[in-house]
Amino acid sequence: MQLTIHRGAKEIGGSCVELAHEGCRLLVDLGIPLVKPGGGEFDIGDHASADGPELVARGVLPDVGGLYKWEAPEITGVLVSHGHQDHYGFLDFIHADIPVYLSAGTASLIEITAMFSNRGRPTGRVERFEWPGRFKVGAFDITPHLVDHSCFGAFAFDIEAGGKRVIYSGDFRDHGHVGKATDMMLDRVPPGADVLLLEGTMMGRKSEHVMTEQELADEARAICSVPGRPVLVYQSGQNVSRAVSFFKAALATDRTFVLDVYSAHVLTQLGNLPGGDSLPYPGNSRYRNIRVWYPARITDRLFKDGRQDIPYSQVQFKIRKEEIAANPGAFLVFVRPGMEIDLRRMGDLTSGILIYSLWEGYRKCDRTRRFVEAAEKLGLDVRSLHTSGHATLETLQKSVTAIKPKHIIPIHTFFPDQYRSVFGATVLELKDGVPFQV
Ligand SMILES: [Zn+2]
Numbered sequence: 442m443q444l445t446i447h448r449g450a451k452e453i454g455g456s457c458v459e460l461a462h463e464g465c466r467l468l469v470d471l472g473i474p475l476v477k478p479g480g481g482e483f484d485i486g487d488h489a490s491a492d493g494p495e496l497v498a499r500g501v502l503p504d505v506g507g508l509y510k511w512e513a514p515e516i517t518g519v520l521v522s523h524g525h526q527d528h529y530g531f532l533d534f535i536h537a538d539i540p541v542y543l544s545a546g547t548a549s550l551i552e553i554t555a556m557f558s559n560r561g562r563p564t565g566r567v568e569r570f571e572w573p574g575r576f577k578v579g580a581f582d583i584t585p586h587l588v589d590h591s592c593f594g595a596f597a598f599d600i601e602a603g604g605k606r607v608i609y610s611g612d613f614r615d616h617g618h619v620g621k622a623t624d625m626m627l628d629r630v631p632p633g634a635d636v637l638l639l640e641g642t643m644m645g646r647k648s649e650h651v652m653t654e655q656e657l658a659d660e661a662r663a664i665c666s667v668p669g670r671p672v673l674v675y676q677s678g679q680n681v682s683r684a685v686s687f688f689k690a691a692l693a694t695d696r697t698f699v700l701d702v703y704s705a706h707v708l709t710q711l712g713n714l715p716g717g718d719s720l721p722y723p724g725n726s727r728y729r730n731i732r733v734w735y736p737a738r739i740t741d742r743l744f745k746d747g748r749q750d751i752p753y754s755q756v757q758f759k760i761r762k763e764e765i766a767a768n769p770g771a772f773l774v775f776v777r778p779g780m781e782i783d784l785r786r787m788g789d790l791t792s793g794i795l796i797y798s799l800w801e802g803y804r805k806c807d808r809t810r811r812f813v814e815a816a817e818k819l820g821l822d823v824r825s826l827h828t829s830g831h832a833t834l835e836t837l838q839k840s841v842t843a844i845k846p847k848h849i850i851p852i853h854t855f856f857p858d859q860y861r862s863v864f865g866a867t868v869l870e871l872k873d874g875v876p877f878q879v
Contacts, residue, residue: 442605442879444636447503449852450873452476453642454483454527456853457503458609461876462602465517465579468505469598469609473530473561485560493534502531504874510564514538517579519563522611523595524550524679530561537565542578544585545569545714546594550679553707556748572596586626588613591830593681593711599630605879606634608844612853613640614832615839616653617682623836627843635879637846641854642831644863652828654686657798660826661690664794669770671793672696673784673821675777675812678704680830681711681720683798684775688721688731691773697730699760699774702740705733706751723758732760736780762786769793778812784819791820798827834863850877 442462449456454475460467474483478500488501493511496502507515514536521529521543529551532541541563543551548569555562570576575584584599590612598609608630615623643649652660665672676683684704691698698721700708705723712722723731733755743751765772766788776784776795784790795816803809813823832840841849841864848869851857860868871877 442602442607442635443876444607444638444850444871444879445876446638446850446852446871446873447505448472448474448873450871451851451855451857453853453855455503456522456528457505458638458852459505460581460600460602460607462580462605465581465602466507466515467578467581467600468508468516468519469600470522470528470611471503471519471531471535472525472527474501475527496534502534508536508539509534510536512536517581518542520578520583520598521547522598522609523547523590523592524554525592525612526554526561528612532561532563535563535565540566540568540578542568542570542576542583544572544594544596546592546711546716549710549714550593550707553679553710556746557742586629587619587622587716588626589615589617589619589621589623589682591617591677591680591682593679593717594714597626599634605636607636607638607879608634608846609638610640610840610852612642612831614830615836616651616828616833617830618654618685619682620653623840627840630844632843632845634844634846636848636850637841637844638850638852639837639840639860640831641837641851641856641860643829643833643837644851644854644856644859647834647859649829651833654682654828657683657826657828658686658689661687661796662693664796664824664826665690665694665696665773671769671787671790671821672773672796673776673790673793673816674773674796674798676775676796676798678707678775678777681708684708684721685719687773687775687796687798688728691730692728696773697732697760697771699732699734699765699772701775701777701780702733702735702743702752702755704775705755705758709754723755731758733758734760734762734765734774734783736776736783738779738782776816778808781812781815784816789820790816793819793821795821795823797823797825800827801825838863
């Protein structure tokens with residue numbers, strides 16, 4: 442089996458790996474980069490005028506022959522690990538005759554994201570794989586393993602062909618609410634794979650203390666436990682594991698959990714999939730006290746885009762801003778940039794807390810900065826409460842001990858050179874685009 446990392450050998454984001462055996466070619470992930478080749482934040486908007494072949498020439502799209510719409514299809518299939526855009530965001534460029542294999546959760550997240558960005562949605566055949574299960578793509582036997590990550594329905598893959606085995610870790614961790622899934626994967630994977638492609642997002646941040654999602658939920662509960670204190674939360678609408686943390690905090694302190702209509706839609710879509718029944722979506726018969734508020738701009742946008750079905754589907758759970766304003770300390774409310782006008786109609790928020798639950802780096806971006814400033818003007822104290830979606834060094838070591846690979850190949854990391862000092866001589870650093878014979 443031949444293995445080529447097209448992108449990801451020395452960076453986080455834009456992951457793309459090719460496995461080839463006996464004329465079959467399998468691509469694993471096809472993500473949008475997060476950084477430019479020379480450094481600095483990657484912005485797809487900088488390439489808005491470029492057509493597909495030009496994007497390949499610029500190194501924006503990985504140079505994978507036989508993959509794209511404008512060439513004859515030669516790729517057997519594309520396998521997607523999870524619904525983060527840095528792993529799937531270029532799927533709309535692939536030839537419609539090439540099938541895409543993904544989990545039901547990933548399919549849902551791609552659909553939800555494409556609703557607003559119109560990007561990343563494959564145009565051809567989509568095959569949803571089952572878990573637990575095993576399936577074939579050409580010469581490849583693939584066993585998906587559910588893992589814990591800051592994304593619903595994230596998978597690692599055990600891929601076999603011609604007597605060789607490659608394990609692709611995807612993005613994973615074990616300190617989230619479904620950390621057990623990662624442990625189960627490590628229990629089930631037969632040791633001794635030929636290659637482990639191991640994500641190393643946290644390499645270079647080795648000393649950072651990483652809270653578990655449960656510890657984060659406990660801190661959120663402490664914030665919510667002050668009676669009468671307004672509590673607002675800014676988190677990614679798609680990070681449903683984080684939503685669970687805040688729901689736990691609201692539940693423990695008798696607060697009504699108030700989702701904005703977009704977050705409510707995401708949780709409802711994923712909540713109705715296998716494995717989603719414990720998610721805090723409105724109408725989940727397990728829970729009471731989940732309501733939905735309608736921010737002006739998002740609601741207008743949904744109507745303009747012809748997606749009024751979304752606000753209508755949540756209307757029985759609707760809470761009006763006036764109801765929040767009458768007693769703002771009785772709720773935990775999801776908010777985000779673009780909702781500044783709505784905040785002013787939520788009553789007296791002085792002495793309240795806005796929990797900022799995203800990566801700190803995003804606070805520098807204009808939209809977020811303006812939103813945080815607007816919240817502060819209303820008397821809200823902004824507190825950061827976040828934890829990583831990625832494996833700590835201890836978890837990486839635990840994984841290597843369980844999998845016992847012959848070679849560890851760094852991927853999804855800015856520090857491939859640090860692997861050897863942690864994992865020893867089994868580490869094999871590859872360069873983007875240079876094939877390795879497994
Ligand atoms: Zn991810």
